Amino acid sequence: MPTIEDVAKACGMAKSTVSRVINNSQGNVSARTREHVMKVVREMNFQPSAMAQGLSKQRSNMIGIVTRNANHLLTDGYYGSVINGIADAAAAANQVVALYQGVIWKDEAKTQLTLVNGWCDGFLILMANQDAALSSALLAHGIPFLYVNSGDLVDGIMSIDIDNADAGYKMTRHLIEHGHRRIACIHTGVDQFSIERRDGYKRALQEAGIECDERLVVTAFYKPEISGYERAQELLRNTSLGITAIFAATDVLATDAVYGAKDMGFHVPDDISVVGINDTAEALRCNPPLTTLSQSVEELGVNAVNVLLDRIARPTQPSRHITWPTRLVERETVAPPKNR
Amino acid sequence: MPTIEDVAKACGMAKSTVSRVINNSQGNVSARTREHVMKVVREMNFQPSAMAQGLSKQRSNMIGIVTRNANHLLTDGYYGSVINGIADAAAAANQVVALYQGVIWKDEAKTQLTLVNGWCDGFLILMANQDAALSSALLAHGIPFLYVNSGDLVDGIMSIDIDNADAGYKMTRHLIEHGHRRIACIHTGVDQFSIERRDGYKRALQEAGIECDERLVVTAFYKPEISGYERAQELLRNTSLGITAIFAATDVLATDAVYGAKDMGFHVPDDISVVGINDTAEALRCNPPLTTLSQSVEELGVNAVNVLLDRIARPTQPSRHITWPTRLVERETVAPPKNR
DNA sequence: TGATAAACTGGAACCGGTTCCAATAAGGCG
DNA sequence: CGCCTTATTGGAACCGGTTCCAGTTTATCA
Numbered sequence: 159m160p161t162i163e164d165v166a167k168a169c170g171m172a173k174s175t176v177s178r179v180i181n182n183s184q185g186n187v188s189a190r191t192r193e194h195v196m197k198v199v200r201e202m203n204f205q206p207s208a209m210a211q212g213l214s215k216q217r218s219n220m221i222g223i224v225t226r227n228a229n230h231l232l233t234d235g236y237y238g239s240v241i242n243g244i245a246d247a248a249a250a251a252n253q254v255v256a257l258y259q260g261v262i263w264k265d266e267a268k269t270q271l272t273l274v275n276g277w278c279d280g281f282l283i284l285m286a287n288q289d290a291a292l293s294s295a296l297l298a299h300g301i302p303f304l305y306v307n308s309g310d311l312v313d314g315i316m317s318i319d320i321d322n323a324d325a326g327y328k329m330t331r332h333l334i335e336h337g338h339r340r341i342a343c344i345h346t347g348v349d350q351f352s353i354e355r356r357d358g359y360k361r362a363l364q365e366a367g368i369e370c371d372e373r374l375v376v377t378a379f380y381k382p383e384i385s386g387y388e389r390a391q392e393l394l395r396n397t398s399l400g401i402t403a404i405f406a407a408t409d410v411l412a413t414d415a416v417y418g419a420k421d422m423g424f425h426v427p428d429d430i431s432v433v434g435i436n437d438t439a440e441a442l443r444c445n446p447p448l449t450t451l452s453q454s455v456e457e458l459g460v461n462a463v464n465v466l467l468d469r470i471a472r473p474t475q476p477s478r479h480i481t482w483p484t485r486l487v488e489r490e491t492v493a494p495p496k497n498r
Numbered sequence: 499m500p501t502i503e504d505v506a507k508a509c510g511m512a513k514s515t516v517s518r519v520i521n522n523s524q525g526n527v528s529a530r531t532r533e534h535v536m537k538v539v540r541e542m543n544f545q546p547s548a549m550a551q552g553l554s555k556q557r558s559n560m561i562g563i564v565t566r567n568a569n570h571l572l573t574d575g576y577y578g579s580v581i582n583g584i585a586d587a588a589a590a591a592n593q594v595v596a597l598y599q600g601v602i603w604k605d606e607a608k609t610q611l612t613l614v615n616g617w618c619d620g621f622l623i624l625m626a627n628q629d630a631a632l633s634s635a636l637l638a639h640g641i642p643f644l645y646v647n648s649g650d651l652v653d654g655i656m657s658i659d660i661d662n663a664d665a666g667y668k669m670t671r672h673l674i675e676h677g678h679r680r681i682a683c684i685h686t687g688v689d690q691f692s693i694e695r696r697d698g699y700k701r702a703l704q705e706a707g708i709e710c711d712e713r714l715v716v717t718a719f720y721k722p723e724i725s726g727y728e729r730a731q732e733l734l735r736n737t738s739l740g741i742t743a744i745f746a747a748t749d750v751l752a753t754d755a756v757y758g759a760k761d762m763g764f765h766v767p768d769d770i771s772v773v774g775i776n777d778t779a780e781a782l783r784c785n786p787p788l789t790t791l792s793q794s795v796e797e798l799g800v801n802a803v804n805v806l807l808d809r810i811a812r813p814t815q816p817s818r819h820i821t822w823p824t825r826l827v828e829r830e831t832v833a834p835p836k837n838r
Numbered sequence: 839t840g841a842t843a844a845a846c847t848g849g850a851a852c853c854g855g856t857t858c859c860a861a862t863a864a865g866g867c868g
Numbered sequence: 869c870g871c872c873t874t875a876t877t878g879g880a881a882c883c884g885g886t887t888c889c890a891g892t893t894t895a896t897c898a
Contacts, residue, residue, distance in 0.1 A: 159615060159639065161854055172878045177856060188876060205615040209552040210854030214883050218549065220596070220617070238578050245599040254617065256560070257595040259585040275499060275545035277560070277594065277617065299499065387785065417785050420760075445727065445757050501884055512848045517886055526845060528894095550884030554853050 160202045169198050180206060212277070220254040221466060222278035224292075226285050236408070236438045236455065237284060240306060243459020244282060251467055270295040280470045282306050282462055286349040288315070302469040306462050309350030311479050316469065318462050318480040320453045322351045325484055326358025329433045329451055330405050332486060334366045337494045338403040338431060340374070342393050344386050344415060345407035347377030352407045355435060359405050374401060378411055386414030391422055394430065402430060402495035409434035413444040416491060427493035437487055446490035453484050500542045509538050520546060552617070560594040561806060562618035564632075566625050576748070576778045576795065577624060580646060583799020584622060591807055610635040620810045622646050622802055626689045628655070642809040646802050649690030651819050656809065658802050658820040660793045662691045665824055666698025669773045669791055670745050672826060674706045677834045678743040678771060680714070682733050684726050684755060685747035687717030692747045695775060699745050714741060718751055726754030727761075734762055734770065742770060742835035749774035753784040756831060767833035777827055786830035793824045 162180075166173040171191070178187050179195040187195075198204075212218040223244060225237070248255045256278055258269075273281065274295060280302035283292070288310045296303045297314075305317040333341050343359045346352040356375065363370050378389040386406055393401055404419075406412035412434025416426050424430050426446060434441060437452035465480065502520075506513040511531070518527050519535040527535075538544075552558040563584060565577070588595045596618055598609075613621065614635060620642035623632070628650045636643045637654075645657040673681050683699045686692040696715065703710050718729040726746055733741055744759075746752035752774025756766050764770050766786060774781060777792035805820065 162856095163854075173855080174857075174879075175877060178877090181856080186875060191876080203611070205611040207553075207854055208616045209549055209558065210883090211856080212549040212883095213547075213553050213885085214854080214856045216883070218617075223597075241597075242599075245597055249599065255597040255599075257563075257581075257585055257597055259582075259589065259595075271543070271545040276548045277558075385783075414783070417757075421785060443725075443754070445761060502886095503884075513885080514849075514887075515847060518847090521886080528846060531846080547884055550853090551886080552853095553855085554884080554886045556853070 159207075160204045162204070162206060165195070165198055165202055165204050168202065169195050171195065218254075218277045218279055219252060220256055220277050220279060221248060221463065221470075222256045222258050222273065222276070222281045224258045224273065224281050224283045224285075226289075236436055239438060239455040240284065240459045240462075243456035244463050245459075246456070247460035247463035251463065253463070253467070266291060274299045274301060280304075280466045282466060283308065286351065288312060288317075300473065302466060302473060304462055304466045304469070306458070307351065309354060314477055316465065316477045316479070318458065318465065318482055319351075320482045320484050322354035323358040323361070325435050325451050325453075326355035326405070326407070327362045328358070328484070328486060329435060330359040330362035331366075332449070333403045333405060333431060333433060333492065334362060334368070336403075336431065336492055339366075339368050339495075340371075340399065340401045341368075341403045341405055342374040342376070342390075342399075342401045343405050343407075344376055344378050344389050344411050346379055346411075355407045371399075373399060378414075380410060386411035387418035387421075390415035390418035390432075394419060394422055394424060403492075404430065404432045406432065406434050409436045409438045409441040409444075409448060409450055412448055412450065412491075413440050416444055416446075416448065427491045429496060431492040431495070433492060441487075441489070444491070449489045449492045450487055451484050452487045453482060458482050499547075500544045502544070502546060505535070505538055505542055505544050508542065509535050511535065558594075558617045558619055559592060560596055560617050560619060561588060561803065561810075562596040562598050562613065562616070562621045564598045564613070564621050564623045564625075566629075576776055579778060579795040580624065580799045580802075583796035584803050585799075586796070587800035587803035591803065593803070593807070606631060614639045614641060620644075620806045622806055623648065626691065628652060628657075640813065642806060642813060644802055644806045644809070646798070647691065649694065654817055656805065656817045656819065658798065658805065658822055659691075660822045660824050662694035663698040663701070665775050665791050665793075666695035666745070666747070667702045668698070668824070668826060669775060670699040670702035671706075672789070673743045673745060673771060673773060673832065674702060674708070676743075676771065676832055679706075679708050679835075680711075680739065680741045681708075681743045681745055682714040682716070682730075682739075682741045683745050683747075684716055684718050684729050684751050686719055686751075695747045711739075713739060718754075720750060726751035727758035730755035730758035730772075731762055734759060734764060743832075744770065744772045746772065746774045749776045749778045749781040749784075749788060749790055752788055752790065752831075753780050756784055756786075756788065767831045769836060771832040771835070773832060781827075781829070784831070789829045789832045790827055791824050792827045793822060798822050 162173045162176050166176045176195055179192050223241060245255050270292060283303055283305045285308055288305055288308045293315055307319050308317055309319060309322060311317060330341060343356055345356040360370050376389050378384055378386045390404060393399060404415050406415055412432050416432050419426055419430050426432060434448050434450040437450045441448040441450045502513045502516050506516045516535055519532050563581060585595050610632060623643055623645045625648055628645055628648045633655055647659050648657055649659060649662060651657060670681060683696055685696040700710050716729050718724055718726045730744060733739060744755050746755055752772050756772050759766055759770050766772060774788050774790040777790045781788040781790045
């Protein structure tokens with residue numbers, strides 16, 4: 159690969175001049191010189207070395223995605239979509255995306271150093287909950303970062319997320335508006351976002367004057383034995399509960415519930431209505447397609463990148479929390495309750 | 499952040515000595531000096547700058563994942579799992595993973611330059627088919643790379659993939675061994691891997707003396723209107739076809755087919771057997787759980803990283819194609835055909 | 839104890855760019 | 869046409885490490 163030195167020599171100019179040309183906004187260069195240099199640059203197929211440029215500019219044009227546990231991450235359509243959005247926006251802004259994931263977390267202190275003294279100009283942190291140690295390490299070194307969908311709102315720490323309580327509220331309210339009163343809730347019980355969604359569910363019930371029956375609030379996870387499938391079947395088997403609808407905190411839980419109900423012979427939505435949240439690929443693949451809450455997750459990723467880049471460019475601006483809007487998507491899993 | 503200069507000053511030594519200590523395998527350093535330097539390094543929380551190190555060593559310890567189309571990538575559990583494996587193995591080997599995806603492909607020439615003169619020591623290319631232009635650009639600059647699951651075998655270009663024809667053969671044969679003779683095949687029709695899997699299906703039929711009925715070979719994709727769900731229903735609706743089993747080229751197509759069949763009132767596997775390939779998360783979530791062919795996809799990712807790192811360390815070794823082993827996973831979607 | 843080889847360590851050059859500062863060339867004006 | 873201001877350009881220092889080379893210690897052995 160040719161270096162800037164080679165180009166300079168070929169032009170008969172100093173490398174500082176060549177540098178000015180390729181960073182075209184610098185000190186002025188005469189039009190004739192600029193053209194000449196550009197021609198040689200094209201001819202030699204010159205591209206400045208990212209590392210050399212990074213070292214002297216103290217800027218890599220690379221942003222990092224930090225995630226803790228690999229398993230649920232990329233295999234779940236949700237985070238995958240966010241990352242797609244991030245990757246697209248980053249590419250559009252000529253940024254490279256680095257993925258920090260998994261094993262790197264074994265040694266916290268080392269990880270922090272790696273991040274701090276590594277390549278990235280800033281970080282997008284995708285975790286179910288914020289990590290205070292990580293936050294303060296980055297903060298201490300003045301490295302910009304942004305929590306994406308972490309649920310928490312901490313003062314002085316930027317974040318972007320939907321209003322999870324409102325999300326739960328909206329979906330539950332949607333069911334209530336269709337006439338349901340015995341509505342079950344399936345949530346994960348551990349993740350911040352899931353708990354908030356459940357709280358939104360409770361608020362909607364309360365507001366409608368429906369007493370919350372704790373037997374209808376159950377936890378499930380993405381593992382076969384305790385998935386939404388089994389939980390839905392347990393709820394439906396106990397006919398004395400009399401549920402007519404299920405609100406699930408995520409689309410995966412919701413579609414599992416749909417299939418659980420169908421396999422027991424229930425018809426969705428005539429016998430039982432189901433709603434989810436997220437509008438991931440699972441919602442569309444579900445049969446019947448799932449009524450859910452879209453958070454335009456790829457656009458959220460795009461937005462996250464832009465906010466971070468903005469922060470990198472202007473580090474002194476005040477930090478902020480962004481509440482990302484949601485939109486109810488009506489598909490085919492909700493109907494009025496049958497009299498029973 | 500302290501620099502190596504600061505550490506050297508604090509130790510009263512030259513920075514070359516400090517450098518030797520932190521790269522501990524270099525020229526010898528006395529035990530006393532090493533200890534002293536290490537102590538100061540720890541006290542000052544020193545971590546060498548990745549960029550400076552990269553520049554002078556001409557090595558970034560960063561590998562890139564290159565993918566063309568974002569959409570099917572991360573949202574599909576398959577590539578997501580591969581990337582998980584890659585990320586884990588990379589982290590274990592102290593490598594950073596960069597994600598080159600999507601928009602970057604708009605300008606081919608520029609992309610190639612970006613890759614060639616960018617950060618990465620080598621690339622893992624995840625695409626359905628190889629890209630000759632990309633290959634030759636990387637080859638010309640002596641940058642190591644490895645195609646992962648690209649289907650093609652090109653001389654002098656390293657790749658790792660399962661034997662797709664064999665995969666199709668194995669699954670079809672599994673159905674034949676259970677007594678099926680009217681076996682449908684659902685494949686994507688466009689992707690190299692999918693076509694090869696179909697060819698394997700045909701070979702298995704031929705070998706068993708079963709004539710291939712082209713009406714049973716259909717194409718489907720991940721979009722609602724032309725998914726495995728619809729295709730399976732079309733096949734089952736036409737009872738004159740008399741199919742008793744479906745071989746699908748991927749787990750997504752297969753689970754869609756399962757649900758299509760179930761929604762028509764067929765029982766899986768008693769009325770109709772279904773098999774897929776890949777053993778992604780969908781296979782386990784399927785109800786009943788899908789009989790499929792595992793390719794231990796995360797381990798494949800791990801292996802890909804190791805092969806690439808090996809190549810980076812020893813660039814002169816001959817290139818090779820790796821055929822990744824597969825394993826049939828019997829779950830609950832296959833049974834002998836009912837007499838009908 | 840002195841000569842000689844081996845082990846350490848310091849200094850300088852280098853990786854490939856950017857940027858500050860000074861020098862030179864060009865342009866404007868009386 | 870000569871002087872002053874401004875636009876261009878070259879040179880050197882710097883970003884933060886690594887590594888080669890040579891000089892200084894220390895160890896070994898006669």
